[in-house]
Amino acid sequence: MEGRAARERLQGQIDTIGHIMELTGCPSVGIGVLHQGQTIFEHFQGLSDVTRKVQVDKDTCYMIGSLTKAFVSASCGILVEEGKLDWAEPMATYIPFHQKNDPVIAQRACLADALSHSSGFPQIDISWYGADGESILDPGDLLHVTSHMPVFPDFRAKLHYSNWPYALAGRIIEAVGGNDASDGWGGFVQKRIFDQLSMSRSTTSRADLVDRNFAEPHTVLSSRQPARLPVPDISSKTITGAAMAIWSTVPDMLTWSKAILERLKAENQHDESKTTTSRVAGRSALGNDGKDGDHGDLRGVNNGYTDSKRTQDGWPARTTDLTSSEPQMDLKMSTPGEAVRKQENPLRQVLHITSHRFPITDDTVHENTYGFGWARHQIPSCHLGWLSINGPQKCHIIGAQSQPRLLLYHGGQVTGYLNSIYVFPETDSAIVVLTNAQSLGDCSDLVGQALVQALFKMEPELDFRSIAASISGEHLLRFDEMKTEYESNRVPNTKSPDLREVEGVFMNSDIRVKINVSRVGNENGRLEMRLNDRESQRHRLQHYHYDTFGFLPESRDEKELRCLVDYGSYQQFLLSFVRGEQCEITGLEWVMENGFPPLRFERLSSD
Known part of the structure; x- marks a missing residue:
């Protein structure tokens, strides 16, 4: 009964979805919703290519951008379970990595640091991603660049979202993955995740799919009309492909979401067999030999660490005694036989992967943290959407008067595509929204939040049509604002050099x-x-x-x-x-x- 009512509420959002697409200029959207473990809603609307006037359908592939990161984290989880990787072992154990600007990073930076964006790497994406969507660095440059680039001075003390650490994680998968990784990290994902979950229309390289049912990339012009863009020069064979290269469909992403939910439940039940305390995801101990290695309870404003001190093993020094009713979870290698195994679900260590690691902000009393390829929010949250070009909508908070819910979330942006995924472990629910435009505001974020609101009957009910109108107008003005700032900071009448x-x-x-x-x-x-x-x-x-x-x-x-x-x-x-x-x-x-x-x-x- 609840499933039917939820489906009707979601179907009632179709007109709103159309209005959001029109306002943002988005040419197409693919939507899928799981609830209580079952697919209850799918919707496909618009054009995969505005020049060829081809309609999207359930088999249309979208480039999912940074949603790729969760697949790379999952691949690492499989290898940790098999004893080939250790979350806490320095990356230099597996690949010839060093860091000339911060020896501590060179000595201590481990897989957990890389996947939680706490390794100190900046973005500087314009160093490798050029005009017209072209990759301008060779993949063979990865280890040199990451070993020599300047870094932030707050290793393990602050989250700096970056694609470079995930590129390194991809290289580590290739180094230790054996025959399954003979074709690199992309081959490992294909063999160990896509093939085993029957995600038959997912790939790490567009060239691997034989048909042309792709949602082509677009931007939206100032006239609010979409225009074609070049296909991004990103794949499993490019320098940062492990951060963003995957193509997938809505049905495949729902299969992925269901596998995540099933594995969370299985691992949580297994954990309960060893402790009487239940949880969705617990604390993590990242240090070796028990040295101040845990992050503590990151759901509050004060996470108990300072930015200025480090322990001997490189982690920030703790200034308060943090306690939690949740059992600690050791990030050292698990014994393969200890895991709950299901032949049909290849994922492992998902509880680790989705646990909280670092706060994304200090101005919150609710959980707004990042794990390994997943952000965690307790909604209502004024920080939901931080991985979207819309940014956190602090004036438009869904569920402000509704029951709090734990949400696993990520956004996926790559030129011509904006995507969002929302996973709710407590109700076995997931919402996937894929779009094919760098639009006037993130259509996937707006549609996704509207569907979350409808699925759970959240109060007060926000008007996402008016929110989309406001956000799209703001995005139209951003270049003019940049140009004004450009001109206002120019010193007039200075002489040009020869x-x-x-x-x-x-x-x-x-x-x-x-x-x-x-x-x-x-x-x-x-x-x-x-x-x-x-x-x-x-x-x-x-x-x-x-x-x-x-x-x-x-x-x-x-x-x-x-x-x-x-x-x-x-x-x-x-x-x-x-x-x-x-x-x-x-x-x-x-x-x-x-x-x-x-x-x-x-x-x-x-x-």
């Missing part, structure tokens, strides 16, 4: 990025930059002020059509040339991530 002075080749050998700066033709009034000798990576340079040049696109549509989605601040569009003691140009500085120090590029040649 363009012949700044011509040359500039290199950051740490991240393997080269910048060629040259005049256009024989003109003295125009410059351009080219990244890593790739013709597709040309940008016009215009004098900004003093010795700084900018390459901000002329319009929002140009920025979108060139797939420059990772340029979120005006500073990222500026190159500041640096002079030496003789006033000669010796290098340049580029802010490649907002809030992170600029990276220095040394001049190699003036030819």
Whole structure:
């Protein structure tokens, strides 16, 4: 009876879904809902390709972006269960990893650090993901780049969301996975997860599917009309593919969600056989030999650690005595025979994987934390949506007057696609929303939250049509706001250097990025930059002020059509040339991530 009523409430959202799609410009959406372990709702609407006018259906494949991270974490869980990996063992045990800028990271950073985004790595995605969706670094550069790139100074003290640690996890899977990983981490996921769960339309490389039933990538222009984009140059064979490369369908993602829920329940029941305390997911002990290695109870504001002190084994020093009624869960290797085994479900260590590791924020009294490829929220939460381009909607909180619920959540963004997954362990429920546009606001996030609200009859009932209208309007204005900030920070009437002075080749050998700066033709009034000798990576340079040049696109549509989605601040569009003691140009500085120090590029040649 409850299932039928829930299905009717979800069907009642179809008009709202259509309005959200129209407001955000999203060409298609694929939706699936599990409740009490059963599929109760599927809905497919819109076009997979606006140029070919092809309708989506249940077999349409979407690129799921960062939802890939949970599959990589699950692969690690399988290998931990088999004794081939240890959550707490330094990554350098498995691959030739070091970190020249922080020896502690080199010595201590383990798989648990990588998967929980607590290893100190920044994003700097524009170092590898170029214009037109092209990967501009070779996968063979991964270990060099991650070993040499600058890092944040707060290892194991703060969450820094980054794709690089998951790329390293993929390399570790390849190193220890044996024959199952002979084709890399992607081959392991295929053999050990997709094949065993009969996820027949899921793949780590688009080329592996024989038909053309793909939702093609789009952006949304200022006219609110969708436009085609190039297919992202991301797969299991590209440098950060392990963070975002998977393609899948709604039915396959529901199969995945059900496997997660079943395994959580099985492992929880097994855990209850050893303790009288039940839980959905417990605390974790990441340190070796019992040294202050646990994270403590991260559901409150104070997690009991300082940012300035570390214990001998590298974990933040504890300043308070944290206690919890929940049993501790050792992250050391489990004995394979101890696990509850179901032949049809290959997943292992899911309780570990979905446990809380780090708070995503300090301004909350509810749980808002990150595990291994999954965020955990106790809703109502003003932080739900932080992994969406919409960001946390602190003025629009679903279920503000409803019963609190534990939610496992992730967003998946890659150029031309925005996706969301919500898993509720207490009711065996899951909601999957896949879309194929870098739209005016995240359609998948809006639709997903509207469906969560309807599924659980949450109060007060929010009007997601008006919320979508507000968010889409904000996204339309973002480029104009960036352009205004760009202009307002320019110092007017400064003299441009002679363009012949700044011509040359500039290199950051740490991240393997080269910048060629040259005049256009024989003109003295125009410059351009080219990244890593790739013709597709040309940008016009215009004098900004003093010795700084900018390459901000002329319009929002140009920025979108060139797939420059990772340029979120005006500073990222500026190159500041640096002079030496003789006033000669010796290098340049580029802010490649907002809030992170600029990276220095040394001049190699003036030819």
